[in-house]
Each structure stands twice: as structure tokens, then as C-alpha cells.
Amino acid sequence: MSPEPTGPAVHVPVLLDRVTELLGPALQADGAVLVDATLGLAGHSLALLTAHPGLRLIGLDRDPDARAEAAARIETAGLTDRVTLVPAVFDELPDVLADHGVDEVQGVLFDLGVSSLQLDRPSRGFSYSTDAPLDMRMDPSGPRTAADVVNTYSRGQLTRVLKVYGEERFAGRIAAAIERERAREPFTGTARLAELVRDSIxxxxxxxxxxxxxxxxxxxxxxxxDELGVLTRALPAAIDALAVGGRVVVITFHSLEDRIVKQTLVAEATDRTPPEMPVPMPEHAPVLRMLTRGGEAPSEAETARNPRAASARVRAAERIRRAA
Known part of the structure; x- marks a missing residue:
């Protein structure tokens, strides 16, 4: 196994310029609050804190390694006094805001998926390119590892997970091979599983x-x-927390996430007046205004600099009224 990287983790924030542009108008006033719901290594947040000297940040992350690295970066930048870091999953957003006495916020950022730190530390088990324990927990104290899933789920359950969450055409073949091979010896490492998947396709x-x-x-x-379940719960909570004029920005990396984000934002940006009513009713007017046309992709230049950005898409919306 490769040794753990030493020193600061390499981190290139995806769509940084576009995220800064989309959130900027909502964060200009002194005392504005930004929630970075997926803090990671704080790349986006550091840029926004630097650009807006009156901004306060509440950063959420369930990964203690990410929080520690982010805290070090924020301290080095001399910005600690404007930052609160919270060990939380982002669907806990309402409780986090209540605990810190925050009634509404001016911005919420979601940068979904696996972080650079998690990918680049082999021991976390997220990467198929290096043999490591089959873990994949964003919170290392979480109750269930990837090994638990692979070794205990029925063939039907594995097929569903691979087909629905991986959009894997050969889910049934892979699940059958896993069931056969784990009977011989339980799976413990990423390399053996990656090889089995390759041989099944x-x-x-x-x-x-x-x-x-x-x-x-x-x-x-x-x-x-539970990434999609967390997102389904968290995004409506984030919209509810926005002040009028506040903005939510979401970066996704696969179609399953993007579909949830699109449906949630568009629903809140749509007039819900019942079709039988002759005129639009104010209480059913849109709550959001879309700021992006579809899911915006990074430029070719950005993708060339940072190949991990290739599948990224960003959607954003602004709150235009309080809900009735």
C-alpha cells in the first residue's frame, strides 16, 4: 500500500470562479452568513471569506480529517475569527443553525461527492487505484463500511445498489460474482473487489x-x-434557511445528484397556483429564481487543469420571497 501523503493535501476547488460569481451578490453586507454544507478542504470558503471581509462562515463536515485540514488552512489565512466549524452531516443544517442562534443565512453551498482528501488518502478506501481497506465512510466512526455492504447484502440488494446508484448495466453479474466469491473468502480490500468487477464486465x-x-x-x-437520502432532506432545509435575496449553489458530479437538485430547485421556482384558478395567486408564487440555465459545466480549460472537474455541474437559485 502507498504511504499516506504528507503535508497539505492538494486541492483544486471545482468551478471556483463561477461559484464566487453566483454567491457574491448575496454575501456583500457585513454580517452575512454563508453555510458551506460540505466544507471539505475549504477551498471555496477561503476564496469567499477573502472576497467578503464582513462574511461569517459556518462550515459543516462529517469527516474529522477534512475539518482538521480545513481549520489549519483557515488559521493560516488568518480567518479563524469569522469561522465556525461543525462536525455534522448537512441534513442536520436546521439543528446546527438553531444551536448557533442563526435564524436565516445569505448563502448555502453544497459541493457534493467525495473530497480530494478522501480520494488521495488510500486508507480511506474510496479509490479503486490503490489497494486499501474496503471502507468508504465519510465519517470514520459511521456504523457501516463498504465491506459490510459487500459481505452482508443479499444478491438482490447488491444488484439494486449497483444498478440504481452506479447506473451499472452489469449489476446482476457483478452481484452474483460477489456472492460467489465472498462465500470463499469475505472481501476486505479494494483491489480484490475492483478486479472482480473488471472480470465481471x-x-x-x-x-x-x-x-x-x-x-x-x-x-x-x-x-x-446515504448520500442521496441526505441530499433529499438537506436541500429543502437549505432553501428554508435562506433570507430573501439569499442564494443556494449546488455542485454535483453525477446524474442522480443533479436530478434531485434540478427537481427541488425548479419546483420552488415554479408558480403553484391551481390550474382551475383564473389568475396567479400570490401565496402560490415562486419562492426561488433560477440563476443558472440547466446544469452548467466547467470550461475546457478548467477540465484540462483539473480532470476531476470533468463531470461537475452547478445549479443555483436566489430566494425572492418568504413562503406563505
Whole structure:
């Protein structure tokens, strides 16, 4: 196994200029509050704190390694006095705000998926490129690892996870192979699982679309961390927390996340007056105004500099009235 990286983790915030542009108008007033719901290594937050000297940040992350690294970066930048870091999953947002006496916020940022730190530390088990314990927990104290899923789920459950969360065409074949091989010896490491997935996919298919295990590892990570369930609960809570004029920005990395974000934001940006009513009713008017047209992708130049940005999409909206 490769040694753990030493020194500051390499971190290139995705869509940084666009995120700064989208959130900026809502964060200019002294005392404005930004919630970075997925703090990670604080790349976006550091840029926004620097750009807006009166901004306060509440940063959430369930990963203690990420919080520690982010805290060090924030301290180095001399910004600690404007920052509160909270060990929390982002669907805990309402409780976090209540605990800190915050009634409304001017911005919320979600940068979804796995962080650079998690990918680049082999021991976390997120990567199929290095053999490591089959873990994948964003919170290392969480109750369920990827090994638990692989070794205890029924073939049907595994097929569902791989098909729904990984959009894996060969989910059934992979699940059957896992069931067969774990009876011989339980899975404990990423390399053996990645090899099994590769061998379960027809050779012609393996030649395109990147590493054959990419979709399966994504699916397991989503299941272990309940990522889509958390997002489904957190995004409406974030919208509710926004002040009028406040903005929410969401970066996604696969179609499952993006679909949830699109549906949630568009629903709140749509007039809900019943069709039988002759005129729009104010209490059913949109709560949000969309700021992006569809999911905006990074530029070719950014993708060339940072290949991990290739699948990123950003959507954003502004709160235009309080709910009735």
C-alpha cells in the first residue's frame, strides 16, 4: 500500500470562479452568513471569506480529517475569527443553525461527492487505484463500511445498489460474482473487489468509459454514506434557511445528484397556483429564481487543469420571497 501523503493535501476547488460569481451578490453586507454544507478542504470558503471581509462562515463536515485540514488552512489565512466549524452531516443544517442562534443565512453551498482528501488518502478506501481497506465512510466512526455492504447484502440488494446508484448495466453479474466469491473468502480490500468487477464486465465494454470499477465504487460509496437520502432532506432545509435575496449553489458530479437538485430547485421556482384558478395567486408564487440555465459545466480549460472537474455541474437559485 502507498504511504499516506504528507503535508497539505492538494486541492483544486471545482468551478471556483463561477461559484464566487453566483454567491457574491448575496454575501456583500457585513454580517452575512454563508453555510458551506460540505466544507471539505475549504477551498471555496477561503476564496469567499477573502472576497467578503464582513462574511461569517459556518462550515459543516462529517469527516474529522477534512475539518482538521480545513481549520489549519483557515488559521493560516488568518480567518479563524469569522469561522465556525461543525462536525455534522448537512441534513442536520436546521439543528446546527438553531444551536448557533442563526435564524436565516445569505448563502448555502453544497459541493457534493467525495473530497480530494478522501480520494488521495488510500486508507480511506474510496479509490479503486490503490489497494486499501474496503471502507468508504465519510465519517470514520459511521456504523457501516463498504465491506459490510459487500459481505452482508443479499444478491438482490447488491444488484439494486449497483444498478440504481452506479447506473451499472452489469449489476446482476457483478452481484452474483460477489456472492460467489465472498462465500470463499469475505472481501476486505479494494483491489480484490475492483478486479472482480473488471472480470465481471465483458471485455468489449471494459475498453471504454474509464475504469470498469468506477460505477460500482460510486454506488457503494453512496449506499455507505446515504448520500442521496441526505441530499433529499438537506436541500429543502437549505432553501428554508435562506433570507430573501439569499442564494443556494449546488455542485454535483453525477446524474442522480443533479436530478434531485434540478427537481427541488425548479419546483420552488415554479408558480403553484391551481390550474382551475383564473389568475396567479400570490401565496402560490415562486419562492426561488433560477440563476443558472440547466446544469452548467466547467470550461475546457478548467477540465484540462483539473480532470476531476470533468463531470461537475452547478445549479443555483436566489430566494425572492418568504413562503406563505
Amino acid at each position: 465483458p471485455a468489449a465494454t471494459r475498453r471504454t468509459g474509464g475504469h470498469p470499477a468506477k460505477r460500482a465504487f460510486q454506488a457503494l460509496r453512496i449506499e455507505v454514506n
